[in-house]
Amino acid sequence: RKEVEQDPGPFNVPEGATVAFNCTYSNSASQSFFWYRQDCRKEPKLLMSVYSSGNEDGRFTAQLNRASQYISLLIRDSKLSDSATYLCVVNRVSNYQLIWGAGTKLIIKP
Amino acid sequence: DAGITQSPRHKVTETGTPVTLRCHQTENHRYMYWYRQDPGHGLRLIHYSYGVKDTDKGEVSDGYSVSRSKTEDFLLTLESATSSQTSVYFCAISGTEGTEAFFGQGTRLTVV
Numbered sequence: 297r298k299e300v301e302q303d304p305g306p307f308n309v310p311e312g313a314t315v316a317f318n319c320t321y322s323n324s325a326s327q328s329f330f331w332y333r334q335d336c337r338k339e340p341k342l343l344m345s346v347y348s349s350g351n352e353d354g355r356f357t358a359q360l361n362r363a364s365q366y367i368s369l370l371i372r373d374s375k376l377s378d379s380a381t382y383l384c385v386v387n388r389v390s391n392y393q394l395i396w397g398a399g400t401k402l403i404i405k406p
Numbered sequence: 407d408a409g410i411t412q413s414p415r416h417k418v419t420e421t422g423t424p425v426t427l428r429c430h431q432t433e434n435h436r437y438m439y440w441y442r443q444d445p446g447h448g449l450r451l452i453h454y455s456y457g458v459k460d461t462d463k464g465e466v467s468d469g470y471s472v473s474r475s476k477t478e479d480f481l482l483t484l485e486s487a488t489s490s491q492t493s494v495y496f497c498a499i500s501g502t503e504g505t506e507a508f509f510g511q512g513t514r515l516t517v518v
Binding site: 339340345392393394398399 | 449454512
């Protein structure tokens, strides 16, 4: 089992819709969680950190479920510009390294 | 955007030749990382550094070496390039280990 797993997609979603995707992790002791966004042929960019209490940034909401060991990302009122690959990141407790999911591809259609 | 510059941005090289990629930061961050990204895989850590002259191996370090002689520069060397090292290489920095990382624009390396 991979340490961090994501559905690769693609998720094809109409503009204005709400979309959500999850990411599961294997180490229950992990402490740091992040969502990154990566546009085609570009570098990953931090979208948001994920806190135990959940957090919201505009149209984006991230949540952590420690019992089931997953984090989620919800995008409301999706825009064409939200089309990208979303990467889930979790820290490895043994050496603090960041472990990256392979990403979920999102395509927003007009 | 974080001040991270990678060079070169694109390179084509022949099998068996040595290649050095450079990462330069202006953020004075302690931690620097080299990742490779291939289709179907997440970012995979090659090597990282936690200070000048302090480096350690990541999960895919075979065939790669690194050096950090100054806080701002982190070099990745492919001693003898192979076709399996064709990839996109990203440098990243962070102020604290295990926290969010910020990336350079990447180097697209093709080994023919």
